[in-house]
Amino acid sequence: MNLLVCISKTPDTTSKISFKSDDMEYNSDGVSFIMNPYDEWYALVRALEITEQQGGTVTVINVGPATNDIIIRKALAIGAHDAIRVDTEATDAFTVASNIATQAKLKNYDIIFLGKETIDFNGSEVGAMVAEMLDLPFISYATKLDVAASLSTVTRDIEGGEEICEVDGPLVISAAKGLAEQRIPNMKGIMMAKNKPLEVVPAQNVPQRVLTSKFILPPAKSGVKLIDPENMDELVRLLHEEAKVI
Amino acid sequence: MSVLVYIESPKGHIKKTGYEVATYGAKLAASLGTDAIALIIGYSSEASDLSKYGITKVIHVNSTQDDAFDAQTYSHIIASVAKEQNAKVVILSHSANGKGLTGRLAIKLDAGSVSGANALPDLTNGFGVTKSVYSGKAIVKYNIQTEIKVISVMGNSIQPELNETTANVQQVSITAPTTKLKVVERKTSEGIVPLPEAELVVSAGRGMKGPENWGIIEALAKSLGATTACSRPVADADWRPHHEHVGQTGVAIRPNLYIAAGISGAIQHLAGVNNSKVIVVINKDPEAPFFKAADYGVVGDLFEVVPKLTAAIDKFKNS
Ligand SMILES: Cc1cc2nc3c(=O)[nH]c(=O)nc-3n(C[C@H](O)[C@H](O)[C@H](O)COP(=O)(O)OP(=O)(O)OC[C@H]3O[C@@H](n4cnc5c(N)ncnc54)[C@H](O)[C@@H]3O)c2cc1C
Ligand SMILES: Nc1ncnc2c1ncn2[C@@H]1O[C@H](COP(=O)(O)O)[C@@H](O)[C@H]1O
Numbered sequence: 001m002n003l004l005v006c007i008s009k010t011p012d013t014t015s016k017i018s019f020k021s022d023d024m025e026y027n028s029d030g031v032s033f034i035m036n037p038y039d040e041w042y043a044l045v046r047a048l049e050i051t052e053q054q055g056g057t058v059t060v061i062n063v064g065p066a067t068n069d070i071i072i073r074k075a076l077a078i079g080a081h082d083a084i085r086v087d088t089e090a091t092d093a094f095t096v097a098s099n100i101a102t103q104a105k106l107k108n109y110d111i112i113f114l115g116k117e118t119i120d121f122n123g124s125e126v127g128a129m130v131a132e133m134l135d136l137p138f139i140s141y142a143t144k145l146d147v148a149a150s151l152s153t154v155t156r157d158i159e160g161g162e163e164i165c166e167v168d169g170p171l172v173i174s175a176a177k178g179l180a181e182q183r184i185p186n187m188k189g190i191m192m193a194k195n196k197p198l199e200v201v202p203a204q205n206v207p208q209r210v211l212t213s214k215f216i217l218p219p220a221k222s223g224v225k226l227i228d229p230e231n232m233d234e235l236v237r238l239l240h241e242e243a244k245v246i
Numbered sequence: 247m248s249v250l251v252y253i254e255s256p257k258g259h260i261k262k263t264g265y266e267v268a269t270y271g272a273k274l275a276a277s278l279g280t281d282a283i284a285l286i287i288g289y290s291s292e293a294s295d296l297s298k299y300g301i302t303k304v305i306h307v308n309s310t311q312d313d314a315f316d317a318q319t320y321s322h323i324i325a326s327v328a329k330e331q332n333a334k335v336v337i338l339s340h341s342a343n344g345k346g347l348t349g350r351l352a353i354k355l356d357a358g359s360v361s362g363a364n365a366l367p368d369l370t371n372g373f374g375v376t377k378s379v380y381s382g383k384a385i386v387k388y389n390i391q392t393e394i395k396v397i398s399v400m401g402n403s404i405q406p407e408l409n410e411t412t413a414n415v416q417q418v419s420i421t422a423p424t425t426k427l428k429v430v431e432r433k434t435s436e437g438i439v440p441l442p443e444a445e446l447v448v449s450a451g452r453g454m455k456g457p458e459n460w461g462i463i464e465a466l467a468k469s470l471g472a473t474t475a476c477s478r479p480v481a482d483a484d485w486r487p488h489h490e491h492v493g494q495t496g497v498a499i500r501p502n503l504y505i506a507a508g509i510s511g512a513i514q515h516l517a518g519v520n521n522s523k524v525i526v527v528i529n530k531d532p533e534a535p536f537f538k539a540a541d542y543g544v545v546g547d548l549f550e551v552v553p554k555l556t557a558a559i560d561k562f563k564n565s
């Protein structure tokens with residue numbers, strides 16, 4: 001089995017959010033970045049489990065600048081066999097997907113894994129784009145994946161329930177909670193990661209379809225109104241008359 | 247040109263989010279001076295209802311088949327209708343199925359796309375689309391550069407608005423190429439509104455002490471007609487089912503009302519809920535961080551406050 005796992009870098013949720021250059025750019029000063037949790041905890045780990053049971057390799061791919069090598073090394077430390085970094089700024093979903101698809105076409109990967117979304121922009125777009133470019137089925141929000149020879153059985157989340165799908169042949173899936181359990185890299189993994197291959201490839205030049213025009217901070221909450229715990233009729237009145245939600 | 251709106255109709259029924267995107271498409275079409283056309287796939291007797299929301303034409307594809315969703319098949323159908331109707335904008339819901347379609351349609355139509363839009367486009371300077379990012383801590387405004395645009399709309403971002411038209415429903419049959427994906431089973435719980443679509447949500451956390459105490463939360467939810475949710479440690483400890491877990495790593499929701507009892511309000515929890523319109527926090531610790539994100543707060547013991555709130559709701563409903 002040759003598996004490809006797409007990994008992205010996002011600010012840690014606890015980071016303070018601010019902007020610069022007239023609110024056109026995210027201010028990354030002093031922000032700590034992490035591997036997107038869905039990519040790390042679920043997509044990568046499930047891919048590793050499959051190759052541990054059935055043999056094969058796990059390649060991780062990131063579209064991004066050299067500063068992203070830190071998350072790539074972490075993925076290698078957790079157990080990925082090798083890595084590809086497409087050397088460019090990830091500007092929009094289309095740029096990222098085009099570059100992933102170009103690399104994926106060079107090898108026949110059995111399964112391409114992504115996270116269900118990045119936790120900063122919550123796009124949930126890259127997976128469907130990659131699948132369309134490769135003309136493969138895409139299953140979003142996978143919570144369970146079993147692979148037997150070429151047959152993948154996947155459970156995915158849908159509104160108010162779940163769906164079980166089967167695909168015979170290569171596919172693209174995006175990983176949600178439940179697909180695997182987070183793994184913490186150990187000392188041996190970290191040492192071994194230093195010598196694993198990380199291939200840096202030039203990016204394909206594609207026109208950006210969507211530009212960021214600016215960031216806006218949401219209006220601040222006006223402050224909490226405290227209600228006497230003995231007077232729940234008052235809370236109900238406020239929810240009805242003031243907030244108009246019931 | 248036109249604006250094409252894809253309307254989901256699981257088991258033949260158009261959900262509230264369907265009427266939301268119909269309204270979104272109709273309003274956008276009005277600002278662009280064009281028509282809003284709705285597209286519905288598979289059996290449904292509700293196609294003509296869309297004319298109540300400003301849709302001027304409904305295209306009903308394969309109306310004798312059931313709705314076996316497959317993103318490859320559906321995106322083929324939507325893209326071919328979009329081309330035929332000369333659609334410049336394609337609108338859909340940012341739902342579980344929508345997430346499989348948006349990216350595919352963008353590629354098929356050479357379109358720029360924005361997923362999870364939170365408001366109508368701003369057409370004053372190019373084609374601006376906003377969405378909430380960074381766990382609700384900011385809003386980003388994108389400008390779509392391409393001639394054709396694909397936008398998926400976050401649930402509860404716009405309210406369905408009545409605007410009666412005389413739409414005709416056109417029956418069309420489209421055969422899509424067969425795909426490798428087979429849906430073996432679909433399990434949905436009947437009756438309760440799924441969390442991503444719920445307008446009222448009652449949620450509880452570790453302050454509940456144990457799963458045996460959830461009766462008071464369920465009673466409150468029942469009185470309100472709300473859906474129940476929980477914090478992550480509660481789902482991790484199997485006190486509650488995993489699909490109830492909201493937050494950064496769980497479901498992201500934006501109901502009109504979110505009531506949180508015994509939840510501290512950690513940033514990862516807030517990430518999934520702070521787009522709620524109104525937040526009520528019940529916590530015995532006045533220093534709990536959740537109060538900073540709340541509109542209404544009750545400092546008290548949830549085991550006393552929650553049943554009192556349920557009684558007050560019942561009294562209000564019966565009055
Ligand atoms: C990467 C990452 C991702 C995460 N993702 C999520 C996520 O998606 N969702 C999520 O929820 N968490 C998530 N977490 C965990 C999060 O950081 C918090 O640990 C969690 O939300 C705390 O849950 P809680 O509020 O139920 O429990 P606690 O923090 O233990 O809070 C319990 C609260 O109950 C109150 N309380 C106790 N008894 C009573 C009483 N009798 N009456 C009233 N109030 C009472 C206490 O004052 C306290 O504020 C994540 C963490 C990490 C590191
Ligand atoms: N720059 C990137 N490089 C590699 N993979 C990415 C990148 N951006 C996003 N992805 C993958 O696409 C998934 C969904 O991202 P998004 O569609 O942006 O929400 C992520 O969880 C990653 O698996």
